Amino acid sequence: MDLGKVADGIRRRTGLAASARDIERVLAAALTSEDIWRIVELAGVPLLVVCAGLECLAEAGWVEMTGSAVHLTPVAEEGCARLRIAPARTLACPRCGGRGVETGLLRELAAEFPRLAAGRPDASQEFDQGYVTEETTIARIAAMWAKGDLEGKDLLVLGDDDLVSLAAARSGLPRRVAVLDADPRITSFIAGVTERESLAIEVVPHDLRAPLPSQLERAFDTFACDPTESLPGFLLFAGRGLSALRGPGCAGYLGLTHAEASLAKWQAIQRQLLAWGAVITDLRDGFHAYVNWPYVETMRAWARLPVRRVPGRLEPWYRSALLRIELVTEAEVNVGPVVGDIFVDDEAATT
Amino acid sequence: MDLGKVADGIRRRTGLAASARDIERVLAAALTSEDIWRIVELAGVPLLVVCAGLECLAEAGWVEMTGSAVHLTPVAEEGCARLRIAPARTLACPRCGGRGVETGLLRELAAEFPRLAAGRPDASQEFDQGYVTEETTIARIAAMWAKGDLEGKDLLVLGDDDLVSLAAARSGLPRRVAVLDADPRITSFIAGVTERESLAIEVVPHDLRAPLPSQLERAFDTFACDPTESLPGFLLFAGRGLSALRGPGCAGYLGLTHAEASLAKWQAIQRQLLAWGAVITDLRDGFHAYVNWPYVETMRAWARLPVRRVPGRLEPWYRSALLRIELVTEAEVNVGPVVGDIFVDDEAATT
Numbered sequence: 062m063d064l065g066k067v068a069d070g071i072r073r074r075t076g077l078a079a080s081a082r083d084i085e086r087v088l089a090a091a092l093t094s095e096d097i098w099r100i101v102e103l104a105g106v107p108l109l110v111v112c113a114g115l116e117c118l119a120e121a122g123w124v125e126m127t128g129s130a131v132h133l134t135p136v137a138e139e140g141c142a143r144l145r146i147a148p149a150r151t152l153a154c155p156r157c158g159g160r161g162v163e164t165g166l167l168r169e170l171a172a173e174f175p176r177l178a179a180g181r182p183d184a185s186q187e188f189d190q191g192y193v194t195e196e197t198t199i200a201r202i203a204a205m206w207a208k209g210d211l212e213g214k215d216l217l218v219l220g221d222d223d224l225v226s227l228a229a230a231r232s233g234l235p236r237r238v239a240v241l242d243a244d245p246r247i248t249s250f251i252a253g254v255t256e257r258e259s260l261a262i263e264v265v266p267h268d269l270r271a272p273l274p275s276q277l278e279r280a281f282d283t284f285a286c287d288p289t290e291s292l293p294g295f296l297l298f299a300g301r302g303l304s305a306l307r308g309p310g311c312a313g314y315l316g317l318t319h320a321e322a323s324l325a326k327w328q329a330i331q332r333q334l335l336a337w338g339a340v341i342t343d344l345r346d347g348f349h350a351y352v353n354w355p356y357v358e359t360m361r362a363w364a365r366l367p368v369r370r371v372p373g374r375l376e377p378w379y380r381s382a383l384l385r386i387e388l389v390t391e392a393e394v395n396v397g398p399v400v401g402d403i404f405v406d407d408e409a410a411t412t
Numbered sequence: 413m414d415l416g417k418v419a420d421g422i423r424r425r426t427g428l429a430a431s432a433r434d435i436e437r438v439l440a441a442a443l444t445s446e447d448i449w450r451i452v453e454l455a456g457v458p459l460l461v462v463c464a465g466l467e468c469l470a471e472a473g474w475v476e477m478t479g480s481a482v483h484l485t486p487v488a489e490e491g492c493a494r495l496r497i498a499p500a501r502t503l504a505c506p507r508c509g510g511r512g513v514e515t516g517l518l519r520e521l522a523a524e525f526p527r528l529a530a531g532r533p534d535a536s537q538e539f540d541q542g543y544v545t546e547e548t549t550i551a552r553i554a555a556m557w558a559k560g561d562l563e564g565k566d567l568l569v570l571g572d573d574d575l576v577s578l579a580a581a582r583s584g585l586p587r588r589v590a591v592l593d594a595d596p597r598i599t600s601f602i603a604g605v606t607e608r609e610s611l612a613i614e615v616v617p618h619d620l621r622a623p624l625p626s627q628l629e630r631a632f633d634t635f636a637c638d639p640t641e642s643l644p645g646f647l648l649f650a651g652r653g654l655s656a657l658r659g660p661g662c663a664g665y666l667g668l669t670h671a672e673a674s675l676a677k678w679q680a681i682q683r684q685l686l687a688w689g690a691v692i693t694d695l696r697d698g699f700h701a702y703v704n705w706p707y708v709e710t711m712r713a714w715a716r717l718p719v720r721r722v723p724g725r726l727e728p729w730y731r732s733a734l735l736r737i738e739l740v741t742e743a744e745v746n747v748g749p750v751v752g753d754i755f756v757d758d759e760a761a762t763t
Contacts, residue, residue: 080660080661081660081661082660082661082662083661085560085661086560089560145563145564145565145587146564147560147563147564147585149560150517150557150558151558152513152514152515152517152554152555152557152558153512153513153514153558154505154507154508154511154512154513154514155507155514156505156506156507156508157505157507157508157512159512159513160505160512161504161505161508161510161511161512161696162503162504162505162510163503163504163505163506164503166501166503203503204503206501206503207501207502207503207504209436209437209440209498209500212496212498213496213497213498214496234498236496309431309432309433310431310432310433310434310436311433324691324693324738324740325691325740327691327692327693328686328690328691328740331682331686331691331692332686335679335682335683335686339679340675340676340678340679340682341678341682341692341695342675342678342695342697343695343696343697344692344693344694344695344696345512345694345695345696346693346694387675389675389676389679
């Protein structure tokens with residue numbers, strides 16, 4: 062088996078960027094687990110590449126599917142040994158889940174947050190939503206606090222099905238919290254909790270395809286968002302966020318997956334962020350774990366899965382890195398109004 | 413107090429890149445600790461900027477030095493409150509030290525490593541050395557293993573006062589381990605342990621100012637190094653490392669500090685790494701903790717410290733991020749032979 066040829070085959074058949082190392086990662090994951098979602102999580106390559114890769118491996122007699130399980134054949138096991146492919150391991154710290162942050166000082170907030178989030182809107186496919194676990198939101202607050210980006214600072218959240226604005230405001234740490242969202246269910250939910258709990262959150266209904274309202278430009282110390290992952294969609298969120306920052310030393314937090322973004326896309330994103338005047342200060346892979354959304358069976362990748370099983374709500378397989386960027390110079394972003402769909406590119410899997 | 417003006421003053425006086433946020437970080441650190449080394453660690457800005465910043469703050473009546481302690485005056489405390497500067501916090505997970513990795517599976521190696529490292533050469537100022545704690549070396553091995561860059565792989569270590577080659581070979585995980593160093597004390601120490609312990613390590617005396625021996629080019633899956641931090645020096649290590657990799661999907665591990673590198677330098681480094689065909693996949697700030705070297709009192713920054721105390725050997729203040737990069741395309745590195753000093757630039761503090 063030549064992994065490079067498998068990758069070539071995938072590229073020809075699907076147009077997806079896929080490398081020999083991607084196929085190796087799928088095999089390493091399949092050496093560790095037979096469950097399709099755990100394989101996707103462990104492989105850390107685009108979901109559509111996992112789908113196409115398993116299909117090619119099945120054709121070559123390396124993989125068999127039974128029900129919802131993915132088995133490596135004895136031929137594959139020999140082949141992996143010959144190619145020196147080892148089982149995938151995470152070695153994540155069991156206390157912090159590999160995130161590196163201690164949330165003990167936020168114990169009270171962690172206890173309160175489920176109550177604040179109760180009755181939240183379901184994740185909507187229309188807006189490519191999918192929210193992180195409550196534990197993840199608290200860890201993100203801790204990460205921002207530890208970096209000096211929360212306490213006494215002005216925070217803008219761009220798109221907030223994760224309810225970061227509620228957690229941030231309830232922590233009492235920021236001076237100002239503002240939140241934008243295009244989904245009226247999200248803005249009215251946050252506005253309702255804000256009023257009920259006497260929090261101070263400015264809620265602004267806004268579609269990010271339009272430039273920021275001018276009073277929000279160059280007005281914040283920190284922004285947070287979890288962008289849609291098409292390349293133009295991701296850069297739209299990041300660009301709008303950067304244009305909300307006051308200047309050098311101000312920071313942005315973004316989520317970035319492997320499931321919907323190849324490393325080639327990561328590279329294109331990083332190039333643009335640097336060109337806009339930012340530097341990457343932190344990149345913690347797998348930091349965010351997502352609650353499974355109700356539209357798994359209608360998402361784009363569902364039909365391409367080699368075996369199908371609806372994962373449980375709290376059985377996270379979709380994860381994203383925590384990416385922190387900081388402005389080194391004034392932001393040089395020039396992203397005007399955008400029209401049309403921002404959610405789809407070749408690697409998009411969940412829209 | 414206008415923090416921007418303080419930063420301007422530092423730039424004029426010293427030529428160092430310094431921002432208002434840097435001064436804010438020094439003040440946040442001084443709100444948390446009176447100890448000069450803890451302030452340097454918490455501030456996360458170049459050591460020479462901390463020195464110049466404290467000097468300016470002292471002139472403005474915000475800071476007083478007593479013995480080896482740095483006190484904020486009541487004027488400063490009021491000023492910090494007015495400027496909404498909060499005390500620096502790390503919120504690092506106490507189990508993994510904020511690194512995110514679990515080293516339990518490497519328990520045997522961790523127990524063995526001190527014996528392998530016993531009698532190691534002292535850190536030498538001539539080669540800008542300074543090695544990480546033994547716990548850090550084990551955590552780095554775990555991080556490489558978790559990313560699939562160690563087990564069954566071919567590893568090249570470029571400069572190895574940290575003794576990563578010994579830990580990697582002793583773990584039994586890699587297929588091949590090779591190590592380069594310009595310091596004959598290091599190469600002969602590693603060669604000696606290799607023989608005594610019947611390890612398989614290729615030890616190659618080599619000064620990285622010269623291109624790699626051709627048999628080491630495009631021959632490895634993974635490289636590891638802890639570069640000197642002048643901009644040309646850092647890029648020399650990274651470029652040589654990339655030219656040792658087989659191609660796309662192969663990865664490199666580097667250490668990068670705040671103590672000797674401003675975020676402007678981080679940005680310049682990241683731009684070059686992307687231009688060479690790599691992507692940043694992980695950036696874990698503060699991952700590496702260093703044993704204090706014996707030449708603290710003759711290092712470049714010593715004379716500029718506002719208060720002087722020799723830190724204990726195992727009282728880490730000098731930390732570096734773990735930076736993992738991966739080739740997305742073939743490496744496009746064209747770094748020929750280099751002559752002269754590679755250790756010094758404006759921000760270098762420990763040479």
